[in-house]
Amino acid sequence: MTFQQFLLILRARWLVALGVLGVVVATTLVVSLLIPKQYSAETALVIDAKSSDPIMGAMLPPQMMAGYMATQADIINSSRVAERVVTLLKLDGLPAIREQWQAETGGQGALQVWVGELLQKKLVVRPSRESNVISIVFSGADPEFAAAVANAFARAYIEVNLELKVEPARQYAQWFDERSGPLREKVEAAQKRLSDYQIQHGIVTTDGRIDVESARLGEISTQLVAAEAQRMDSRSRQSQTGSADTLPEVLQSGLIQGLKAELARQEASREQLVSRVGKNHPDYARIEAEIKSLRERIVGETQRVASSIGTANRTNVAREGELRVALEAQKKRVLELRERRDQIAVLQRDVESAQRAHDLVAQRLSQTSLESQTQQTNIAVLTPATAPLKHSSPRITLNLALAMFLGTLLGAGTALLLELVDQRIRGPQDLDQLADAPLLGIIPASA
Numbered sequence: 001m002t003f004q005q006f007l008l009i010l011r012a013r014w015l016v017a018l019g020v021l022g023v024v025v026a027t028t029l030v031v032s033l034l035i036p037k038q039y040s041a042e043t044a045l046v047i048d049a050k051s052s053d054p055i056m057g058a059m060l061p062p063q064m065m066a067g068y069m070a071t072q073a074d075i076i077n078s079s080r081v082a083e084r085v086v087t088l089l090k091l092d093g094l095p096a097i098r099e100q101w102q103a104e105t106g107g108q109g110a111l112q113v114w115v116g117e118l119l120q121k122k123l124v125v126r127p128s129r130e131s132n133v134i135s136i137v138f139s140g141a142d143p144e145f146a147a148a149v150a151n152a153f154a155r156a157y158i159e160v161n162l163e164l165k166v167e168p169a170r171q172y173a174q175w176f177d178e179r180s181g182p183l184r185e186k187v188e189a190a191q192k193r194l195s196d197y198q199i200q201h202g203i204v205t206t207d208g209r210i211d212v213e214s215a216r217l218g219e220i221s222t223q224l225v226a227a228e229a230q231r232m233d234s235r236s237r238q239s240q241t242g243s244a245d246t247l248p249e250v251l252q253s254g255l256i257q258g259l260k261a262e263l264a265r266q267e268a269s270r271e272q273l274v275s276r277v278g279k280n281h282p283d284y285a286r287i288e289a290e291i292k293s294l295r296e297r298i299v300g301e302t303q304r305v306a307s308s309i310g311t312a313n314r315t316n317v318a319r320e321g322e323l324r325v326a327l328e329a330q331k332k333r334v335l336e337l338r339e340r341r342d343q344i345a346v347l348q349r350d351v352e353s354a355q356r357a358h359d360l361v362a363q364r365l366s367q368t369s370l371e372s373q374t375q376q377t378n379i380a381v382l383t384p385a386t387a388p389l390k391h392s393s394p395r396i397t398l399n400l401a402l403a404m405f406l407g408t409l410l411g412a413g414t415a416l417l418l419e420l421v422d423q424r425i426r427g428p429q430d431l432d433q434l435a436d437a438p439l440l441g442i443i444p445a446s447a
Contacts, residue, residue, distance in 0.1 A: 010415055017411030024407030025400060032394040040139045040392035041147035043154045043385035047072060047132045048378040069127040072134060075164070076125045076157045082116030084156035089148060091115050119149060133382060143387040150385035162377045169371035176365035183358040190354045194347040201340055217330045224323040231316035255301055263294040 010017060047069070075081065086092050092111045101111050124137040136153050140146035270287045277284065 010412065013415040013418060016418060017408075017415045020411035020414050021404065021407035024410060025403045028399050028403035029396070032396045032399045035394045036141055037391035038139045038141060038393040039143035039146045039388045039390075040137050041143065041150040041385040041388055042135055042137045042383075043150045044382040045134045045136065045154055045157070046380050046382040047134065048380075065132075069132070069134065072157075072161070073125045073127045075161060076134070076136060076153065077120065077123065078160075079113065079116055079120070081153065081156045081160050082120050082123075083112050084160060085119060085149065085152040086112045086115045088152045088156060119153075123153065136385075138385075139392060143389075147385040147387045151381075154381055154384070158377055158379050158381075161379055162375070165377075166371070166374065169368045169374075173365060173368035173371075176361050176368055180358065180361050180365055183354065183361055187351065187354040187358050190347065190351040194344065194351055197340075197344065197347060214334055217327070217334050220323060220327045220330050224320065224327055227316060227320040227323050231313065231320050259294055259298045259301065263291060263298065266291045266294060 091097055092115055097115060098111065101107070101114050105114060119138070122139045124139075126135040126137065128134065136150050136157075138146050138150040138153065140149065266287055270284065270291060273281065273284050273287060
């Protein structure tokens with residue numbers, strides 16, 4: 001079918017198409033006039049998503065903004081908010097609503113839930129795509145009632161949103177409060193273990209004692225090294241007692257050297273006396289006796305010095321042994337102090353760990369306690385709903401425009417359907433489609 005054939009069909013059956021259009025428009029007009037008028041009240045809420053947590057001041061990432069606004073819209077559409085609206089407006093106490101509920105449900109189920117579901121059916125929530133504004137629209141037959149319900153939904157949403165923040169905070173606060181007691185007991189027990197250990201071992205400050213004992217250990221080690229050197233020296237000198245005259249002590253002894261000098265002088269006097277008076281002179285015998293006495297004294301002093309070296313060697317050996325014993329005892333004392341210091345460090349770490357855990361729980365308890373007591377919210381009413389002056393439905397102009405469009409389509413479709421049922425020749429093209437004979441001519445309509 002060509003467009004020209006379509007126009008010819010419409011021209012031939014224009015009364016049918018016009019009749020269908022008239023029926024559709026008339027029906028739409030009558031129905032629009034008979035439908036009860038509905039009034040839509042709208043309230044706008046602004047949500048400050050950048051400070052949703054008044055205690056912590058948390059910032060909402062931009063990529064989560066769309067999901068956050070959609071979540072808020074779902075909360076407004078929830079049955080919890082609707083039931084809160086019923087409570088705020090006391091709709092469940094109206095006799096007319098109770099009668100309607102009895103008639104439709106037979107008294108089964110909760111009246112508040114049933115009324116809330118009725119309100120949800122007439123509620124429209126529109127979150128803005130480019131801002132933090134959410135519009136709440138409620139439609140009803142009474143403009144005052146529609147405005148009251150829209151404002152009630154805004155108020156109920158704010159209250160429920162605050163409860164959704166406060167209730168978890170209260171649960172957390174209760175849990176942290178229950179945990180803080182055992183943690184405080186752990187801190188006290190750890191502190192008591194540390195104090196008992198310090199009292200048991202008489203430790204006030206470990207670092208000072210171990211420093212003193214370590215310094216004493218180093219001093220004893222130094223003394224031991226010196227005693228070993230003295231012992232080795234005295235032993236080497238003792239091994240030289242066979243030639244006592246060459247001992248350094250003998251050579252450095254003033255008494256022995258004086259005796260030797262006196263002996264040399266007496267021997268020189270004896271030589272002079274022999275040459276002068278001979279060996280039988282009484283002076284010679286006297287000098288000889290003095291020389292013998294000097295030699296005996298020199299030998300005695302030399303032996304005394306040699307014996308003193310042995311005594312010094314024995315003293316050095318004994319002192320070395322004492323220092324070794326003292327060194328071992330000091331090492332043991334230092335090791336014990338280090339062991340106690342390590343044990344105290346472990347106990348102190350236990351105290352610090354328990355204290356940190358308690359402080360963390362106490363901090364979270366304080367924070368959640370503040371959150372559970374907050375009455376602030378990040379939602380504010382931007383524009384409260386007012387009773388609309390004009391009804392929102394039915395929209396007669398829009399309905400008639402749609403009726404004319406649909407009536408035109410339906411009228412054209414009806415004309416085409418009638419044409420298919422009762423086909424007629426409307427032009428030369430129809431003759432071509434009926435037979436294969438060539439077209440010889442066309443009789444004008446005016447003829």
